Amino acid sequence: MxxxxxxxxxxxxxxxxxxxxxxxxxxxxxxxxxxxxxxxxxxxxxxxxxxxxxxxxxxxxxxxxxxxxxxxxxxxxxxxxxxxxxxxxxxxxxxxxxxxxxxTGLTSTSLTSTALQLCTVFGGWGTLFNPTGIAILGVSGTIVVVHDGKKRVVVFSPRGRKLHSFGPKGRAVGEICYPVDVAVTPCGHVVVTDAGDQAVKVFTSRGNHVLTVKDFFLMPWGVDTDSCGNILVSDAQAGKLFQVKVDYTRGLILNHVPAISDLQNPKTVACHQVTGNAAVLEHLHDDKYPPSTHQRTRLKVFSKDFHLLYQADSFSLTLQSTVRLNMSGVAFDGDGGIVVVDSNKGIIWSLGNVLRGLDPSPLVGDHLLRPTGLVSIKNTLAVLDSGDHTVKIYSAKSDPWPIK
The missing domain is CATH 3.30.40.10 (Zinc/RING finger domain, C3HC4 (zinc finger))
Known part of the structure; x- marks a missing residue:
C-alpha cells in the first residue's frame, strides 16, 4: 500500500x-x-x-x-x-x-521525559473567544485572560472557575476595543494593551478603570510589569519598547520614555521580577524569502537598565541546538531562565539561563494545539492555547498550583 x-x-x-x-x-x-x-x-x-x-x-x-x-x-x-x-x-x-x-524534530524520549504534565484544562469555546494574553494575579494563582468576548478580560480561580469579567468592547472609559496582551502589577492592577484604541489601559482586579495611557503608541502589543510596577510595552509598528511609570493610587502617568528604539516589529515582552531583566521577541521582515509559517524571530534579553545582554534569532538557535525552534512567545521561569513558545509545533521549550549558555529542552509537548502565551510560577506553567480557546495548567506535582 x-x-x-x-x-x-x-x-x-x-x-x-x-x-x-x-x-x-x-x-x-x-x-x-x-x-x-x-x-x-x-x-x-x-x-x-x-x-x-x-x-x-x-x-x-x-x-x-x-x-x-x-x-x-x-x-x-x-x-x-x-x-x-x-x-x-x-x-x-x-x-x-x-x-x-x-x-517535529524531536525524539520520542525527549517529550516523554519532560517533568511537566497536564493537570487542569478550562475555558473552551463559549467561555473564551480567540484568547490572546494571559497573566497571573498575585501569589494566589488567580488567572487573568484577555480575549474577543463581550467583556474582554476574564478572571479565573486557580482551579479554573470563572470569577468575573470586565471591559466591554469599545473605546470609551473602561472599555477595550481590541486587546492583545495583559499583565498584572505587584499591587494587583490589571494592564491591557488595546491595539484597536492605540492605548494601554489599567484596571483594578475587580475591573474598575484606573488610567488610560494614550497618544504615545502606534500599535501597542506585548506588556509586562517589573517589581516596582513600571509598565513595559512593545510597540510593534514603532519598533520601540516603552517604559511607563504610573501612580496607581492617583491614576497619573509619572513618566513615559522609549527605553529601546531600534527594534523590528517587537511583540512579546517578559520581565523577570527578581533581576529586572527584560526579554523581547522580534518578528523579522526578510524580503529575500517569501512569507511562511516559519517566520524568523529574534530573541533579545536586556538588563534592568536596558543594556543588551543576549540575542539570537530562530536560525542561529537551530544551529546551536540541532532542533528547529520557531519562537512565537517568551517568558521567564522562576530562576531567570528563558522559556519560549513554538505555536507552530505546539511545544514549550526551556532555553535555560542564556547568559550562562544555551541549554534547550522541551517542557511541554502534549495536548497543545496552538499555544499563544504562557506564565511560569515555580514548577508550574499556565499556557494559553488559542487552538481550542483554553487555559492549560502543567505541573511537576499533582497540585496544579504548588504555591501558597
Whole structure:
C-alpha cells in the first residue's frame, strides 16, 4: 500500500493529525476502540466525542446534550461509532518508528521525559473567544485572560472557575476595543494593551478603570510589569519598547520614555521580577524569502537598565541546538531562565539561563494545539492555547498550583 502523503509531508502534519483528530477535545484522552469509554462517537452535528464525555454531558432523563463546540442540541440515541478515526489511529501506529515526535524534530524520549504534565484544562469555546494574553494575579494563582468576548478580560480561580469579567468592547472609559496582551502589577492592577484604541489601559482586579495611557503608541502589543510596577510595552509598528511609570493610587502617568528604539516589529515582552531583566521577541521582515509559517524571530534579553545582554534569532538557535525552534512567545521561569513558545509545533521549550549558555529542552509537548502565551510560577506553567480557546495548567506535582 502506498504511503499516505501526510506521512511523507511537512514536519507538523502527523502532529496535527494526532492532536486534532485522534483525541477527544473535551477530556483530551486518546480515542481507543479497546476501551469502551474511549470509543469515538459521532454526534448528529458532526462533532466527535468519546463515550465517557457524552455520558457526562448528557441529561440523564432527556438523553440529550448540547455540543460543547457548536452548541447544537443532540440526541444521544442518534450517536454512531466513528470507526474511521479508530482506523486512522491504527494506521499511524503501524507506520515507521520515526513517529509523531520525530516528524517535529524531536525524539520520542525527549517529550516523554519532560517533568511537566497536564493537570487542569478550562475555558473552551463559549467561555473564551480567540484568547490572546494571559497573566497571573498575585501569589494566589488567580488567572487573568484577555480575549474577543463581550467583556474582554476574564478572571479565573486557580482551579479554573470563572470569577468575573470586565471591559466591554469599545473605546470609551473602561472599555477595550481590541486587546492583545495583559499583565498584572505587584499591587494587583490589571494592564491591557488595546491595539484597536492605540492605548494601554489599567484596571483594578475587580475591573474598575484606573488610567488610560494614550497618544504615545502606534500599535501597542506585548506588556509586562517589573517589581516596582513600571509598565513595559512593545510597540510593534514603532519598533520601540516603552517604559511607563504610573501612580496607581492617583491614576497619573509619572513618566513615559522609549527605553529601546531600534527594534523590528517587537511583540512579546517578559520581565523577570527578581533581576529586572527584560526579554523581547522580534518578528523579522526578510524580503529575500517569501512569507511562511516559519517566520524568523529574534530573541533579545536586556538588563534592568536596558543594556543588551543576549540575542539570537530562530536560525542561529537551530544551529546551536540541532532542533528547529520557531519562537512565537517568551517568558521567564522562576530562576531567570528563558522559556519560549513554538505555536507552530505546539511545544514549550526551556532555553535555560542564556547568559550562562544555551541549554534547550522541551517542557511541554502534549495536548497543545496552538499555544499563544504562557506564565511560569515555580514548577508550574499556565499556557494559553488559542487552538481550542483554553487555559492549560502543567505541573511537576499533582497540585496544579504548588504555591501558597
Amino acid at each position: 502506498a504511503k499516505s502523503p501526510c506521512l511523507r509531508g511537512s514536519e507538523g502534519a502527523l502532529r496535527e493529525i494526532q492532536i486534532n483528530l485522534l483525541e477527544c477535545k473535551v477530556c483530551f484522552e486518546k480515542f481507543n476502540l479497546q476501551q469502551r469509554e474511549r470509543r469515538p462517537q459521532n454526534l448528529s452535528c458532526g462533532h466527535v466525542l468519546c463515550l465517557e464525555c457524552i455520558a457526562a454531558l448528557s441529561h440523564p432523563l432527556l438523553r440529550k446534550l448540547e455540543c460543547p463546540f457548536c452548541r447544537q442540541l443532540c440526541n444521544i440515541d442518534s450517536t454512531s461509532p466513528c470507526q474511521v478515526l479508530v482506523d486512522l489511529q491504527e494506521l499511524l501506529s503501524t507506520t515507521s518508528s520515526t513517529g509523531i515526535h520525530s516528524a
